[in-house]
Amino acid sequence: MDRRQHLMGRSVFSLVLVLALVVAACGGTGAEDSTTTSPASEETTTTTAAPDTTTTTEAMSRIFDTGYGEPVEIPEIPQATYVWGVHGMESLAVIGVEPVAYSNRFEAVPPWFGIDWPNAVALGQPPAVENLVALQPDLLISDEGNDIVTIEELAPILTLRANSYQDTIDQLRIIGQVYGNEEAAEAFIADFEAKLAETQAQIDTGGEAPRIMIVYPGVEPGVLGMWLDSSFIGSLLEALGADMALKLDELAGDDLAGDNANRATSFGLVQLGLEKIIDVDPDALFVLGSPPEDLIAELEGIAAWDTITAVQNGEVYGFDRDLWSRSRGPIAMGLILEEARYALYPDVFDPPSTP
Secondary structure (H helix, E strand, C coil): CCCCCCCCCCCCCCHHHHHHHHHHHCCCEECCCCCCCCHHHHCCCCCCCCCCCCEECCCCCEEECCCCCCCEECCCCCCCEEEECHHHHHHHHHCCCEECEEECCCCCCCHHHCCCCCCCEEECCCCCHHHHHHHCCCEEEEECCCCCCCCCCCCCEEEECCCCHHHHHHHHHHHHHHCCCHHHHHHHHHHHHHHHHHHHHHCCCCCCCCEEEEEEECCCCCEEEEECCCCHHHHHHHHCCCEECCCHHHCCHHHHCCCHHHHHHHHCEEEEECCHHHHHCCCEEEEEECCHHHHHHHHCCCCCHHHCHHHHCCCEEEEEHHHHHCCCCHHHHHHHHHHHHHHHCCCCCCCCCCC
């Protein structure tokens, strides 16, 4: 197997610089993950209209609309935020806000943050209402799909969902406006966009983009989750010059059987048998797992494994599923960019550094 098969680098992406600036310029408490028992637990991604930008009206009215959930009025800068989902946690970390509490599948701050929140309380999913009430939050930030019924009356709810990397950028910008720290948000966005532009300027696919297939463990044995071009990861990989082998507009027949029609159009993914890899025959195969080595070992048992172009070329790579699939926040976005560009173009880019 290729020496790069188990690429698991953890670049800090320049978050350290951004956070250093933020800590100096900003402070305060405000707030987390998004894998739930709802469809969001299938690492949901979909294609929808771009979110509206934040609108600030006269006097004290501040109405924010991410394009998901209802527009929400947040009259003042929040001082006690509860956040449910890694996406929201990452956005708060970027602008230097520590929540009073958070929920995610890890029950901790994910390691790729590179920071800790010593005063934030880790709550379960869903959080116990009495525990949240005791913290008196003045804003709730939640990934779309979380079961917020029991807590939605406690405070205004700002809903997040990234269906593309541009959604992540747009929603980080809104978070910066909510907390009055647009400078930190814009600095991070500028850094990411500069790195993306630098990458695009240096890549040369020779007129033929590599066909990429991205898979992760499915809902049952013998089945894989497969990301489409209409997903968050798909949008980022295609921005890096890759060609997503599975495209929403090209799915037909058995690919859309059962729940797959809804998964594809609503979430940017399908669940199909292992043999689909043989049918697609990608140039490169990105395997997501926790850890990915377990799924790679399972895939190596496919009868025709050695006939796959990606296998023959040594272009099978393992990545952290939590980082690549279960966040879609700004920190993950930057780290994925660095890991993916090295996997795709190892002769051009250095491997990501390990913190």
